[in-house]
């Protein structure tokens with residue numbers, strides 16, 4: 001692609017051009033912006049290059065030589081990259097008349113590319129830094145066969161239809177509003193309802209599994225964040241302000257609150273493990289460039305808990321959390337997930353021995369559950385290693401949800417203790433963990449997984465009553481009241497519209513059940529039922545209908 005762009009626009013400068021999970025991109029510095037039609041032009045030139053079947057030749061070069069070469073080519077970004085390479089020798093790749101600085105590896109020749117497609121154009125700051133020049137990024141993808149490419153493009157089309165930002169607006173679930181500020185979510189009635197269903201479920205599950213509810217304030221004095229280490233390690237992400245000369249921060253994490261509850265009295269080993277749970281809303285100053293729908297926001301709520309336990313309880317507690325995660329994902333309709341273990345990062349607190357013990361405990365728990373995992377070297381939190389669980393949605397895309405972090409550091413910083421069986425003081429171990437993760441992100445995943453057509457137990461509106469005429473309205477209202485009293489989420493379409501139009505609108509709203517009421521139904525004290533999943537279900541009494549849906553809700557049928 002870069003070769004094609006350079007041959008079409010010789011003055012365009014090359015930036016980064018890596019391969020990424022589902023394809024590749026390249027950043028260009030070009031005076032005029034790329035137009036969508038340019039992608040066709042570039043693709044055509046790419047096809048020529050593929051047809052020519054140029055060999056990719058790798059060449060190692062002294063840095064000084066490479067500098068000369070790229071100076072001649074006027075590739076200023078490449079020159080900067082060469083300067084950043086610590087080794088004395090760099091590698092370049094050549095194919096046809098095109099030369100590029102590249103670590104490799106490459107395929108043997110351009111003819112090996114069997115199917116490709118350029119997908120989109122986006123702006124991207126050089127090195128991702130906002131004060132640097134804005135380059136133009138072209139995304140593309142390539143596969144070994146046309147069939148694989150076609151499948152991928154179909155998946156992208158499907159993903160576009162399921163985009164939670166689009167569905168969120170269409171189904172009136174939430175909005176992100178410039179007046180409010182970037183990355184701050186406004187829940188509309190249906191979105192707030194969906195969220196509260198999720199919250200109620202997850203809260204109940206925590207209580208069932210031996211967690212205790214706690215609640216902390218949204219702001220706390222800076223001294224606490226100094227004690228926790230956030231002030232030194234996380235300050236750039238925190239919102240700070242002063243009241244009467246005292247500095248405060250809006251909480252970016254819930255841990256210190258829970259720690260202070262633990263520390264409020266002397267603890268005995270008999271009390272442990274203690275599991276504190278909070279639907280904790282936090283605020284983090286994410287860069288505006290990375291904000292994305294509900295997935296990356298500045299204010300979000302975690303189903304957050306901290307487990308204080310003995311060293312010998314750690315592994316069992318981790319297994320309990322893993323079981324909790326798997327059960328929860330199943331209930332919400334996610335069948336598959338992947339697991340990653342992240343180890344000690346450079347910027348971190350605590351000693352080597354504790355880090356190793358923590359990493360061992362996490363991995364041992366995964367082994368006992370026979371779960372496959374990958375290791376992310378150096379990607380742990382600054383206070384401990386972690387397990388990340390990513391759910392896979394209906395399109396097999398991964399979404400970060402649960403995290404389990406082992407922490408030997410914060411109990412030390414806050415001087416947490418318990419009295420052991422021998423009457424001596426010991427340090428408890430602390431686990432940080434979320435099951436759904438951020439409720440915002442989880443809702444984004446749910447919306448896309450179900451393409452907005454939620455199962456009955458989650459649907460913000462479970463059934464809509466559609467009277468055919470003015471004359472059926474009184475009976476329709478009676479049914480509405482009866483269903484509301486049974487705790488169903490019902491709406492009534494009393495508009496003066498044609499039946500077909502009302503049915504169409506209910507379908508667009510993806511409401512699981514329609515109850516159609518005409519004079520005939522009113523006279524016979526029955527309902528005509530249309531289900532989203534099964535179509536026309538015929539006539540039922542109110543009793544029959546409620547029994548059917550109550551069973552479906554109770555069993556959380558997907």
Ligand code: ZN
Pocket residue numbers: 253254255306432433
């Ligand atoms: Zn925490």
